[in-house]
Amino acid sequence: MKKITFILLLICTGLTGMAQSRQEREYQEDAEEIKKEIWNGKDAAFNVTTVPEKYNNESAVIIAMKFSMGADHSRKQEHLSTTMHERVKIQDKSALEEYSEFNIQKLKQNSWSRGYKLVSYMGIRIIKPNGQQRDIDMKEAVNVKDEAGDKEQKIAISDLQVGDIIDYYMRIYKDKSTFYAAPEPLDFSIGERYPILDFALDVRISKKMGISWRYLNAKDAELKRTKDDDDNNVFTINKKDIPKVTDERWLYEKRTLPTLRIAYMRDENNDVVNGIDEEDIKEYLTYKIISVGANYGLNYDIMKREFPKVESTCLKDEDLKTLTDAQRTELIYYYVRYCTLFREYTSSNIEVGQNRKFYTPKSHFVANVMRFMLKEYDIPCVLAAAVPRSEGTLKDAVSFNDLEYFIIAYPADSKPIYCYMGSMFSYPGELPSSLEGQEAYTVAVTGSKREKEASFKKITLPFSKKEDNVSAETLDIVFNPANLQQINIARTISAKGQYRYQYMDMLLYEDMLKQERKRVHTPTLLNADLNAQGPLYKRYGEYTEAFSKARKDMLETVTTNITNDYSIKPTDSITYEIIEEGLQHRYPPFAMKEQFSMDGLVKKAGNNYIVDFGKLITGQIELTTEQRTRSYDINMSYARTVAYQVTVNIPEGYKVEGIENLNKSVINDAGSFVSTTKLEGNTLVVTVRKCYNHAYEPAASWPQMIAFLDAGADFNKQKVLLKKI
Incomplete structure (x- = not known):
C-alpha cells in the first residue's frame, strides 16, 4: 500500500534500441552513479538489520522508508526528481511472496498526455541473516510487453528467503511539458500495511515556484518547513515506530492518515501558502473561470455551428416537432461529450484499444463549454465545484486543481440536471461517485459582477441509492x-x-463510435471525426487495421476477466456478445452475454461428484482475524446491489444433496446478504442478492458489515453433492 502518487516505472522514453547504443551507455553510466549515491548513503537507518521483539509476529517490518522529491521549472517545463528507498525485513511466506517479484509498468504515451520524457532507475539489494549481501543485476529484468510507448518488465528475486532483508530504491526523472496538464500534486500519506521503524520525507521545491500546502490528519509540529542553501523551500517529516494500517479496505487515506499535500504553481508568484479557502474559491469561480471568453472551450465554435443541424436531424429522426428544455439539455450534453471524447483532433499515434476509453477531459474545460451551449438556448444554469471524497472536503483543498467542476442546468420543464462529464460513459443527471455526498460551491454564470457574487453559495450533493447501482447476473x-x-x-x-463503469473494458471503441454517431445525430463524416481526411487520408487505413487488432485483443480481455472472476481459467471456446452498450441513460443499461466451459469446480468422489457451488457467484470478501477490528470509517465508492440467479441443470441419473446450506439471510442497516434455493425436478435455481446500503459507514457500523460479508464468504465456500441414483 504505497500512497505516493508516482507509479513504478522503468526506462521508457529515449532508451529504445538499447543494444550497445550511446543511449544505453549513458543510461548505464547514470544508473551506476545513482547506485553509488544510494548504497553509499550515510543514513544510519538503512544500516539497521534487527527489529524490536514486539514485531516478531508481523509478516514484515519496514526498517526504514525514505521518500524524497524535488521540483523545478525552467524553459516552460516541469523537472521532477523522485526517489523511494525502502528497507524491509521479510518474516513470513506471505511477505516473501510479495517481495519476490517486481512488476514494472513502463509509461504509456498517447496523444492526450504528450510532452514528457521519463527515465527511471531501480536497484535491489538482499541482506542475509549472516550479514552477507547481494545486489540484483537489473539487466536480468525481462520484457512482459515491448511495444512502442507501452513497455512492461518484471524481475524475479532469486533466493529471497524468510529472514532476509530486501533493500530497494526507485529513482524517477521526469521532464514534462506544461501545455497539456496541470502541475502534478506531490502527495504522501504516512502508513503502510507493515509497521515502520524509521520514516523520512524530504520535498524540495524551487524558489521560483509558488507553493500551496496542507498537512492533514496530524500534528502540525511534525512538519518542518525550512530553506536550503539555495533558498529553495524544504518540507521534512521524520517519524519513528509508525504502527501498521490494518484498515486497508475502503480507506480514504487523505481523509484518515497523516498526509502531506503540496501543489506547486509554475508561472505564478512564488508565495508559500497553507491551502485555499472559501474566498479564494469564490474569486476563482466568479472571475477566473466564469468570466473567460467563449474561445476558452477548444472547438466550442465548431459545436456551436454544428448543433442547429444536430437538433434538426434529431427532430426528424425522433419524429418530434420540438425539443423541451430538458431534452435539449441532454442532447447538448451528449453532443459535447461526443465532440470532446469520441472525436480525434490530433495527428499523433492512433489509439483505439483499452486506453482510448479512459480519456478524461479537464472538468472546468467541459463545464465552460456546457454553459456556453446552454446560454445559447436560454437554459438557466450555475457553475459548481466540489472536492472528490477521496481527497477530503472543501476545507482540505490545496489548490484549484483539487476541485472538480460541473454545470447544474435548470430546465423549466424538469428537475435540475447535473452536467458532469468525466468520461465517455458519463450521463447527464448523474454525478460521479467521487462527488456523491460532498459539499459544493455554486455560482451564477450570468448577471452583473454583484449578482454573481451574491449568487455564491454552498450546497450538499446527493448520494445515489443501492437501487440505482445494480449488477445482475444470470448463469445457466x-x-x-x-x-x-x-x-x-x-x-x-x-x-x-x-456499476456500468466496471465493464468499460468490454466495449470496443469502434462500436461505441459508430453507435454514438447515430445517437447524437452528428452531421460530420466518420473520416473527418477520426481526423483522417485530406492530407491525412492515409490514417483511415491505419484506423481500420487498429480497429481489427483491438477486436482480436478483446478475446484476451474477456478470458482474463473470466479468470479473475472465478480464479480459474476457462478451458474451452469462449464467445461473448454485447447486447447493450449502456452509453446513454434513456436507452437500456449495459448488458452482455458470455459462454464458456470450465474445469476445477467439480470433483469426482467415487460414483458421485462434489460441486463447488458457492464459487459460481465469483469471489467474496473474506476477512482475516486482524481485519475484524476497525479503527477508521468505511468509505466505499457507492451504495450498490449485486444479484445472481444461478440455474443448474442436474445431469440425468443424479440427484442433488446439501442445498439447504445455500440458504442464508443476513439483513441489517448497513447491508444484506440473502440467498434462496428452489428445486424443481432436475433443475436447481439459486438466487442471491447482496446489498451495500450506503457509500459511507462509520467505524461503529463495522460489525454489521462483517455480518453480511461473512454470510457471503460462507456461501462462497458451500459445496453440493451430485449423488448417483
Whole structure:
C-alpha cells in the first residue's frame, strides 16, 4: 500500500534500441552513479538489520522508508526528481511472496498526455541473516510487453528467503511539458500495511515556484518547513515506530492518515501558502473561470455551428416537432461529450484499444463549454465545484486543481440536471461517485459582477441509492455429458448506474463510435471525426487495421476477466456478445452475454461428484482475524446491489444433496446478504442478492458489515453433492 502518487516505472522514453547504443551507455553510466549515491548513503537507518521483539509476529517490518522529491521549472517545463528507498525485513511466506517479484509498468504515451520524457532507475539489494549481501543485476529484468510507448518488465528475486532483508530504491526523472496538464500534486500519506521503524520525507521545491500546502490528519509540529542553501523551500517529516494500517479496505487515506499535500504553481508568484479557502474559491469561480471568453472551450465554435443541424436531424429522426428544455439539455450534453471524447483532433499515434476509453477531459474545460451551449438556448444554469471524497472536503483543498467542476442546468420543464462529464460513459443527471455526498460551491454564470457574487453559495450533493447501482447476473449451468467434471456456463450480465463503469473494458471503441454517431445525430463524416481526411487520408487505413487488432485483443480481455472472476481459467471456446452498450441513460443499461466451459469446480468422489457451488457467484470478501477490528470509517465508492440467479441443470441419473446450506439471510442497516434455493425436478435455481446500503459507514457500523460479508464468504465456500441414483 504505497500512497505516493508516482507509479513504478522503468526506462521508457529515449532508451529504445538499447543494444550497445550511446543511449544505453549513458543510461548505464547514470544508473551506476545513482547506485553509488544510494548504497553509499550515510543514513544510519538503512544500516539497521534487527527489529524490536514486539514485531516478531508481523509478516514484515519496514526498517526504514525514505521518500524524497524535488521540483523545478525552467524553459516552460516541469523537472521532477523522485526517489523511494525502502528497507524491509521479510518474516513470513506471505511477505516473501510479495517481495519476490517486481512488476514494472513502463509509461504509456498517447496523444492526450504528450510532452514528457521519463527515465527511471531501480536497484535491489538482499541482506542475509549472516550479514552477507547481494545486489540484483537489473539487466536480468525481462520484457512482459515491448511495444512502442507501452513497455512492461518484471524481475524475479532469486533466493529471497524468510529472514532476509530486501533493500530497494526507485529513482524517477521526469521532464514534462506544461501545455497539456496541470502541475502534478506531490502527495504522501504516512502508513503502510507493515509497521515502520524509521520514516523520512524530504520535498524540495524551487524558489521560483509558488507553493500551496496542507498537512492533514496530524500534528502540525511534525512538519518542518525550512530553506536550503539555495533558498529553495524544504518540507521534512521524520517519524519513528509508525504502527501498521490494518484498515486497508475502503480507506480514504487523505481523509484518515497523516498526509502531506503540496501543489506547486509554475508561472505564478512564488508565495508559500497553507491551502485555499472559501474566498479564494469564490474569486476563482466568479472571475477566473466564469468570466473567460467563449474561445476558452477548444472547438466550442465548431459545436456551436454544428448543433442547429444536430437538433434538426434529431427532430426528424425522433419524429418530434420540438425539443423541451430538458431534452435539449441532454442532447447538448451528449453532443459535447461526443465532440470532446469520441472525436480525434490530433495527428499523433492512433489509439483505439483499452486506453482510448479512459480519456478524461479537464472538468472546468467541459463545464465552460456546457454553459456556453446552454446560454445559447436560454437554459438557466450555475457553475459548481466540489472536492472528490477521496481527497477530503472543501476545507482540505490545496489548490484549484483539487476541485472538480460541473454545470447544474435548470430546465423549466424538469428537475435540475447535473452536467458532469468525466468520461465517455458519463450521463447527464448523474454525478460521479467521487462527488456523491460532498459539499459544493455554486455560482451564477450570468448577471452583473454583484449578482454573481451574491449568487455564491454552498450546497450538499446527493448520494445515489443501492437501487440505482445494480449488477445482475444470470448463469445457466450445464454439465458436459462426456465429462461431468466440466461445466458449460451461459452467463448474462447487466449493469446500471455507477456499476456500468466496471465493464468499460468490454466495449470496443469502434462500436461505441459508430453507435454514438447515430445517437447524437452528428452531421460530420466518420473520416473527418477520426481526423483522417485530406492530407491525412492515409490514417483511415491505419484506423481500420487498429480497429481489427483491438477486436482480436478483446478475446484476451474477456478470458482474463473470466479468470479473475472465478480464479480459474476457462478451458474451452469462449464467445461473448454485447447486447447493450449502456452509453446513454434513456436507452437500456449495459448488458452482455458470455459462454464458456470450465474445469476445477467439480470433483469426482467415487460414483458421485462434489460441486463447488458457492464459487459460481465469483469471489467474496473474506476477512482475516486482524481485519475484524476497525479503527477508521468505511468509505466505499457507492451504495450498490449485486444479484445472481444461478440455474443448474442436474445431469440425468443424479440427484442433488446439501442445498439447504445455500440458504442464508443476513439483513441489517448497513447491508444484506440473502440467498434462496428452489428445486424443481432436475433443475436447481439459486438466487442471491447482496446489498451495500450506503457509500459511507462509520467505524461503529463495522460489525454489521462483517455480518453480511461473512454470510457471503460462507456461501462462497458451500459445496453440493451430485449423488448417483
